[in-house]
Amino acid sequence: MQITIDHLDLKQIAESGQCFRWRELGHSRYGIPSAGRYIIAEQTPDGIELDCTRREWDGFWANYFDARADYGLYIDSIEPEDTYLREAARTSGGIRILAQDPWEMLVSFIISQNNNIPRIKKSIEALCRSLGKQAEHGGIEYYTFPTAEAMAQPRALENLGLGYRDKYLAKLAQNVVEGTIDIHAITGMSYEEARAELKGIYGIGDKVADCVCLFGLGKKEAFPKDRWINRVIAEHYGGKFPTTRYEGFAGVIQQYIFHHEITNK
């Protein structure tokens, strides 16, 4: 079905570093898995074309693409004299904050630490291929994201190229299986509560906690600061970014900056 929507550019989202499992099937055409579902999306002049029903769009994918939010308002709120940010929004204004699976975000962003995006994708692919379940959609074969139970099996995380992060993931998976970590409970928390709870998990600090909040818990006020963002804050904002101006959606602004940086340097 055809969706008419502005400020949604699949290519920009695919290279925005928030999703690691989109598969490029052709020019501006992607296979997208999420939470046990799968969709094929293609960019059109005034929106996107999806191989799902209206019911599936209304019930799941509209939320996934944050389609009910007005990103024009976010862009228009940018400080007019902030030429750097206006330029970032100009090159990256097609990004939306995807509502992804919290468990997948936890695992993915633990893997992301001190790592580069191509290798993050490879590690996650290896994880899914080894511990996920084989599935098929529209002739495309793929692997689902592994459950905590699968990842908690002894030696399950060996030989996947995860590096030193495997011990964080093993502990996380065990705690989720035991019930020591309750992801559903965290989903129901405020940003501040969820962030504090996430930071208590072995291997999760400020940055990863904010990524999970932003991409997995729908907390658009989260503003993850990685090396790129910190560099921009130092070079363009005198060491302090005015997040209060963008109250409630600073994470959207953060994505414009991040994408603008990694695609132009």
Added chain:
DNA sequence: ACCCAGGATGGTG
């Protein structure tokens, strides 16, 4: 061969 990566931890001053 070298530097770097969507950082976090544990130790030290």
Added chain:
DNA sequence: CACCATCATGGG
């Protein structure tokens, strides 16, 4: 509080 070595691995 701030700094700092260390952590696996491989992309560029």
